Amino acid sequence: MAETTAASGRTPDSTRRSERSRRAIFDAALALVGEVGFARTTVEGIAARAGVGKQTIYRWWPSKAAVLLDAYLDLAAGAAEDGEAALPDTGDLAADLRTVLRATVDELNDPRYEAPTRALTAEGVVDPVLGARFVERLLEPQLELYARRLRAAQDAGDVRPDVDPRVALELFVGPLTHRWLLRTRPLTHAYADELVGYALHGIAARP
Amino acid sequence: MAETTAASGRTPDSTRRSERSRRAIFDAALALVGEVGFARTTVEGIAARAGVGKQTIYRWWPSKAAVLLDAYLDLAAGAAEDGEAALPDTGDLAADLRTVLRATVDELNDPRYEAPTRALTAEGVVDPVLGARFVERLLEPQLELYARRLRAAQDAGDVRPDVDPRVALELFVGPLTHRWLLRTRPLTHAYADELVGYALHGIAARP
Amino acid sequence: MAETTAASGRTPDSTRRSERSRRAIFDAALALVGEVGFARTTVEGIAARAGVGKQTIYRWWPSKAAVLLDAYLDLAAGAAEDGEAALPDTGDLAADLRTVLRATVDELNDPRYEAPTRALTAEGVVDPVLGARFVERLLEPQLELYARRLRAAQDAGDVRPDVDPRVALELFVGPLTHRWLLRTRPLTHAYADELVGYALHGIAARP
Amino acid sequence: MAETTAASGRTPDSTRRSERSRRAIFDAALALVGEVGFARTTVEGIAARAGVGKQTIYRWWPSKAAVLLDAYLDLAAGAAEDGEAALPDTGDLAADLRTVLRATVDELNDPRYEAPTRALTAEGVVDPVLGARFVERLLEPQLELYARRLRAAQDAGDVRPDVDPRVALELFVGPLTHRWLLRTRPLTHAYADELVGYALHGIAARP
């Protein structure tokens, strides 16, 4: 589980690292963010809760956001092990997209994940380094699944061959993310379905 | 220009308020966020730079984010005075959308606005109250312009009548925002054009 | 009660200073040094005990030693108010010196004063600035009393007129201090008497 | 050269000890105290400079003061080898004392020795165990030289037979130390001479 290595003067020897502390820090960080939110979570608080010296956190991470990101990645890695290396492919692209987008809606609405995900995303919006890492490790792998499914659909003749899947997928995740991040309108299954319809067939009138 | 009024015990008498200080605070806030970023901008710093007592800030705003939001709204109000109460309507919907989206791309890429816009958006992602205000005062009015243009296109028979403009517009702004906030891919005019094409006509193959 | 003004960037406005805090800090500092010793007394501890922010200490003093010195001076000033502006002068120089030196022995042996006095002295040995202040405010005024008494004795013909009182007085306080600081031998009344005997006949006029 | 043995649970096997490390630690300790002072010298710093593990220091000494003391004793032992097992005895007590006291003044004023000597003395003032060791190993042997010379003077009839040499010697070293430690007045040869004059006639036999 690679970490956002601290950029300070001397690099510590990672072979001698305490796995026990690493785990305790992750657990404490996630728990605290869930309980009091990211803003009121402090490095000091994480250290205290993890039964760890502050220095042990600063030795391995440059900021509390980096800690949380690694904790989150660790969590996601655990969850990813058992499952979903690919989007469903029943042959019906619209149905498959509806399934996935509905699942995404449910996940985004799940209060357990909301706080840390929002915190991390917001931090990434403002901190390019952290954001890049967030995208590279978490977001892009997910988007790649969409791209793959769309490519399969192209092979099956369900999607225009001149369409760039990497761009097309944003028609689905872009609006969803927009609603969720900015809270402009409620995120519902109905919205997911509507989105699939619009994006798949466009909004222009047919002659 | 209404402020996010401080919610503390006694409401101050706004008629006696110093306009001079208000302006100085806005200027200082925007300047500091531009120079050192939102995170390293402090209320103390704003006060010092504005030549103002800290209490004068705390009297009128509940947080530095609220100050920045009002400063930003003030800025936007000034900019909005001269112009764009509506999206262009040349009769060619695709062309008009390309124009607008390209302009948006340019704006988002403008380093002058980047820091404060990102800061406010990120803050809104995490703080629902601030986010709501941000959306209500800044985002929704802009989205309404899209909705209006799409409704006109429906009247002209260029957009399917069963399409909900408020949802459809997210096909354009959603992906754009997604790229900008998360920095997944560069934001270019070519992308804006591609997006208009995809969203307008869908990605599904035609039989 | 002048303080060892902090040498940091901006000098605080001493007219707005909280007398309440000043007193609480002195009390806490003296209490802690008495209870756990100087080395294990911390600025943090003083602040906590005094119910004061750390910054309030750092605003007015550059180090814990400076705090303790001022606390000590404040104490001494309080004690000095009621009393001893001069050494006793019964006409019998030897007896008077014995009285004073015995009292000094008792004071140095008093466990209540021992810890802070040793701490302060040791700190002054190593920190010239603090030491100078210690000497100027506490030690020299006391030594001046000796000098005055010796001058009176010269006037009375009990001390050789060519003797420099400021040097002569060190024959008494030097050895006493030496024993106390370095703990070479026990400090007793007998020693005080012996010292007076030895030193006095060196400077006493011969008939 | 005996060390202030660490008092921890298991005593290490001193026969397997690295002489190389011991010397390196002494050198590093003395160098650091000379360069940055005792307070800012750290065990970690000594270890790093000596190219030694921290544990190697903690294995053999209980504190940095103890390390410095041993380093100092080691130094003094080297210096003592070539010389002065006794005070000069030309038959003229006053002259001999002046010689010795002037040499002491020079030594105390030597900036090379000032930092470590002050540091050790100050530490001994506050730490009775260390102080006792300092006195026993360094101070008392020197004082004994004075006592011996005074006894010789008594035998020669130059000093009153009822005088206790161990007390009398403090008339010389006490005031000198007082001036040096507390920096009340400059330490000069003239002062040394004056001191001898004052003190000596106090203890000299009367014709």
Add this chain to the structure above:
DNA sequence: CGGTAATCGAGACGGTACGTCGTGTCTTGAG
């Protein structure tokens, strides 16, 4: 048109957290 009640600049205050440094203990691998 002077009294008075507010806001204003300034900044001290009690706090919380920061990120760093040093302590003394413990562990690892080499000799």
Add this chain to the structure above:
DNA sequence: CTCAAGACACGACGTACCGTCTCGATTACCG
């Protein structure tokens, strides 16, 4: 076993800001 190296839990450092709280000194309404 000792040693160099250094990670660890811990505690304190001195600093930066927080949001609250006095302080005069304007300043603008009101009687």
